[in-house]
Amino acid sequence: MITISDNFPVHENDKEFAELKTLIKRKIGFNCEDYKQAHLKRRLAVRLRANHSRSYKEYAGVLLTNETESQRLKETLTVNVTELFRNPETYKSFSKNVLPELFKSKENNKTIRVWSAGCSNGEEPYSLAIMLREFLGISIKRYDISILGTDIDEDSLKKAEKGTYHLKQLEKIGRERIERFFVRNEDYTYGVIDEIRNLVKFRYHDMISGPKLFGFDVIFCRNVTIYFEQALQEKLYLNFYNALNDGGYFVMGKTETLVGPAEELFHAVDVKERIYQKKR
CATH class of the missing domain: 1.10.155 (Chemotaxis Receptor Methyltransferase Cher; domain 1)
Structure with missing residues (x-):
């Protein structure tokens, strides 16, 4: 009982x-x-x-x-508590330790593909887009950047596509970012500006039983696999490994741990922030 x-x-x-x-x-x-x-x-x-x-x-x-x-x-x-720039220290580390190397490797190929797996209402994909815009500045126009947000909750995906958030969901990003990347609506919600919105696309995808995806330079899947049994975690981490291009980066939640064969297939960029790179 x-x-x-x-x-x-x-x-x-x-x-x-x-x-x-x-x-x-x-x-x-x-x-x-x-x-x-x-x-x-x-x-x-x-x-x-x-x-x-x-x-x-x-x-x-x-x-x-x-x-x-x-x-x-x-x-x-399917509830997933999230907000823009959740765990801001993770984004800070990624920007400092990954982005310089990532864009250095893209001198001859200007295409960047990012996957936010389990994107909920879109906060993470939009945060990634803002991070890339801040890092690249106006030179972002030189790159073909595409951020894919996927989820199994179709209602969450509809909210994500709208790109509208309440002020509480923006607490971690700071006033400067709000003024720069959002427009306040008449109902006091905040909408993502088109420059950021155009970098992001959303689609339904079941990472467990859906078709496998490939060709990504970066995958964020945070605070999702913690709810899964270990056998499924091992399977998904291998799927993420295979979905990454050589030298691609995988970011997981701070309470999650690589298990199974994937432990030997990634090397840590920042263990504390759970940032890993696919071994070449």
Whole structure:
């Protein structure tokens, strides 16, 4: 038995839990088996409590008959707290330790491809675009730069494409950046300027079961794999390795660790900030 609150015990049954996971995959396309089960149960508990369901079977009945609940469950399972320039020290290290070498290697090939995997509402891809603009200045026009943001949450991707944020989401970037790279709207939200927006594209992509992507110079995948079982983490890190061009760079979350064969395939640029380079 798990307890959602002192007055709300939930009967935990393995068979009902397995059946609910199957239903979730069918209803919203979310493969629960890939995630750490303790984390999954904590997320499910939020929706059980909201619907006053005292068992997985009871909640499955709600999910079958209430389409609104399907959307709310998806939001709960894919929730990703993020903001522009989250962990600003990571961007600072990347700009200092990676960008000079990256652009030095691009003297004859002016094409730069960046992938933000699990981009949520677009904060990370836009942060990367701003970082590149600041580093290159007006010489950015000499390069063919493309930043791809992918996610499995289509609603998040729609928000990302709008590129509109509340001031709280911009807390880490500073007033100078806000004035330079954003336009304030009448409702006091802030929209990314076209110069930055034009560097970024968004698309739906399931990094677990979707088609493999290739040809990137940089991949950011932060605070995503922490929720996955180790076997899946190992698979994804190999996929990221293969998706990178020779000498490409991979950045992961500060609480995440390279595991499996990928440990030997990357060398650390900045261990503290989890910045790695693909061995040539």
